[in-house]
Amino acid sequence: MSKKVLVVDDDPDVRSFVVTVLEENQYIPLIAQDGVEGLEKIEKEKPDLVILDVLMPRGSGIRLYHHLKTHDQFKALPIIMFTGIALRSFLKSQKVLDEFQGAEVPKPDIYLEKPVDPEVLAAAVRKKLG
């Protein structure tokens, strides 16, 4: 059975790109425009993987990531960070958030910096989902 992958990104260009890559690789794409909608979709649709943008208005990717990694029911959900900012800046802001919320979360398993070739993205998804 095909697996469901949720793309959370506020940029429609990025969404349609990722959606196309997923379709081409026989996954079922789901989309969300921001962190809030992302969490709703995760609860409702139970995707097998989340591709998450870091910088979004309202409930940024960093916050959603934090939420997922600090709530037991989501801890096992694999996440690919997919973003325009460098890993270094991401880790720094994550650290700030960790300190702020008093919980330390693991680093993301896969961190892809845009732009990404469709093959690289597909390979990352395959690595997580088989």
Next chain:
Amino acid sequence: MMSAFKILIVDDEELIVRLLSMSLRSDGYQTVSAFSGEQGLEVFKAESPDIVVTDIKMPGMDGLELLKKIKEIDPEKEVIIVTGHGDIDSTITALQYGASDFINKPVRDAALAIALERAKSKIAIRKTLEEYTTNLEIKIAEATEEIRRKSNFQRLLITSSHDAIVAFDRDWKVVVYNPEAARIFGEAAKDVRNKMTIDDLYTPKIAKVFKNQVKDEKDQRNFPWKEQVIHTKDGRQIPVRYASNVLFENNEFVGTVNFFQDLTEIKRLEKELVQSERLAAVGQTVSGLAHYVKNILIGLKGGSYIVDVGIQKNNMEKLRSGWETIKKNIKRISDLTQDLLTYSKQREPEMETCSPHDIINELMELLKGFAASKNIIFSKNLDKSIGQITADPKTIHHALLNIINNAMDACIEDEDITKKHEVKILTHIDKNHMICFEVEDNGCGMDEDTRKKLFTPMFSSKGGKGTGLGLLVTGKLIEEHKGVIEIETSPGVGSTFRIKLPYTKVKSVDGN
């Protein structure tokens, strides 16, 4: 205050000199003394005291003679004369020679203290006036000084001055009008000197400034340089810096002298400077754009991948969506290029007859789809009386587009998702006869820090999604259009951006 005024005391009676010295010293003054007019003059030259107190009756060179000599050396020096009873004639002579004050013999401490205080405050006023003075104003002081002396030098100085010099007598008739003045005002000297009055030569606004100056308190009479654009009778506009001195002779108003400097060249250089600073700013912060350009690249790459898939699979829908993405990003890069060009180039507005409300309606048509997709309510409230105006429609379009886009971004960025987000566009004519365009949003608003950086090149809080050029370009376009932008904002509540442009209504030609 200045420390320790130096006072020269001259009297042939040694005892008086000593007594006065003693009491003045205890009041904190520094004193030097002399026992005759001749000696007084020597000491004056050697010690250059601030104030001189001299007895009038002395053998040899008397007080009057000493006063005259001192005034020849330094006409500004404060000289207090000590007179005996019945010295009326010499008192009058002393007045004519420029004595500052008189005290009667025998000298009482209180009377002397008052006279000294008066002299001191005169000196202080002079000092503060001097503080204003730049080199040029020293020249002015010299010029006024020379005018008083009516020497040849005066004429030379006036005619060869790089400043325009115009002087009026007490009836406001022009008595001095130098070649530079003729150049600036465009009226020949023969038609002006002794013929025109201040109202013939100047526009009412400037004439009023100079006339009022005479009525002002003595110590406020001389104002620092002011700037103004003067409209000459032959229709030229010349930016000038001007200053003015009111002339008194024996405490009587005798006229005023005005100085003008043509700033045309300076203004041109200033403009060039601004221009090159602008270019430098673009250069320095261009790296800030890298993010934005990268985002465009991501869009283009993604779009072309989708197009490829569409071609391979013969999938029209993919083709269309990929192509849309590509087109959108091509537009982003061409807008960016356009903004950079607009920002770095000096541009004169292209004025034409246009309808601001048509522009607003077009923009709303263009943006309403996007607004709806983000749940933003778009509304307008336009002043019907505005009609057609003379303006650059491109400036209005571009400025409003940028500001409305920012307003919508502010709604999207807003953390408070319970708000009903709204962007309102209003127009009206204000009391200063400016046309006002107002864009009001109830989005995220700005904190003090963001507010300050708004017009900094490439400042954007939107990461790779903003260029930070929008307001910069808008600000420049509005400035070139002789307009202003006002901003009110409050974090979490929203912002209002108000553009004001000069309102030049075009009369509608109806009927025919």
